[in-house]
Amino acid sequence: MVSPTNKITENQIRKLVSESKNPLNPLNMVFTYVYVTNLVPLNWNDILFAIENNFLAHQTAIEHGLEAVQKNENVPEEVLELAFMLQGEAKLPYDVYQLVNKLATSHNPDNASDSREKFLYVSLNWVYEHKDDYCNPIEVVDILCDEINYPDEVKNLISFMPTSESETNSSDSTTERLLGRLLRYLENQRNRWA
Incomplete structure (x- = not known):
C-alpha cells in the first residue's frame, strides 16, 4: 500500500496534463501488451x-x-x-x-471509436485498480472522461457533470458514489469486450 506521502498529487496530475501533447492520452499512460489484452481483444x-x-x-x-x-x-x-x-x-x-x-x-479502418473506447476503459480500469495511489482519483477520472464525444455512461463518471442516474443514498460521499459508478462502468465494459 502506498503511504499518503507517496501518493500522486493533484499538482503532479495537472503537470502531466499540461505537458501532454496527446488529448486522447492526457496522462501519458503507457500499458503493457499483456495488461491490455487481458482486458480487451485487440485488432x-x-x-x-x-x-x-x-x-x-x-x-x-x-x-x-x-x-x-x-x-x-x-x-x-x-x-x-x-x-x-x-x-x-x-x-x-x-x-x-x-x-x-x-x-x-x-482491414476495417472505421473502428477508431471502438479503439478510443477500449483504451478509455483500459485507462479507467488502471485508475480504479490503483485508486489508492492517487490523492484524488476522481480528478484523474474527470480528466480521462472529459471528452465531448464520449457516451452518456462515461459522462456520468465526471464529478462536475449532472448525472442521469438518481442518487438513492445521499449519505454516501461524492467520491464513493463516483467510484461506484466507475465500478459499474468497468463491469459493463468487461462484459462488452469479453
Whole structure:
C-alpha cells in the first residue's frame, strides 16, 4: 500500500496534463501488451490507435504479430514481417508503424471509436485498480472522461457533470458514489469486450 506521502498529487496530475501533447492520452499512460489484452481483444486498428496515442510502445505490434502467427497459419505478409522482427531490428518505430498502418487500413479502418473506447476503459480500469495511489482519483477520472464525444455512461463518471442516474443514498460521499459508478462502468465494459 502506498503511504499518503507517496501518493500522486493533484499538482503532479495537472503537470502531466499540461505537458501532454496527446488529448486522447492526457496522462501519458503507457500499458503493457499483456495488461491490455487481458482486458480487451485487440485488432490492428487498435494497435495503430494505441501506438499513435502512446498507450502502447511500438514493440507491442511485434508481440501482436507473434500471437497472430501462433494462432493462425494464414496471415498477411506484414504480420509475418512483424512476427519475425526482433525487438532490436525495429531500429525505428517508423518501420513497425508502417506495417501496422498498412494492416489497419487494409482491414476495417472505421473502428477508431471502438479503439478510443477500449483504451478509455483500459485507462479507467488502471485508475480504479490503483485508486489508492492517487490523492484524488476522481480528478484523474474527470480528466480521462472529459471528452465531448464520449457516451452518456462515461459522462456520468465526471464529478462536475449532472448525472442521469438518481442518487438513492445521499449519505454516501461524492467520491464513493463516483467510484461506484466507475465500478459499474468497468463491469459493463468487461462484459462488452469479453
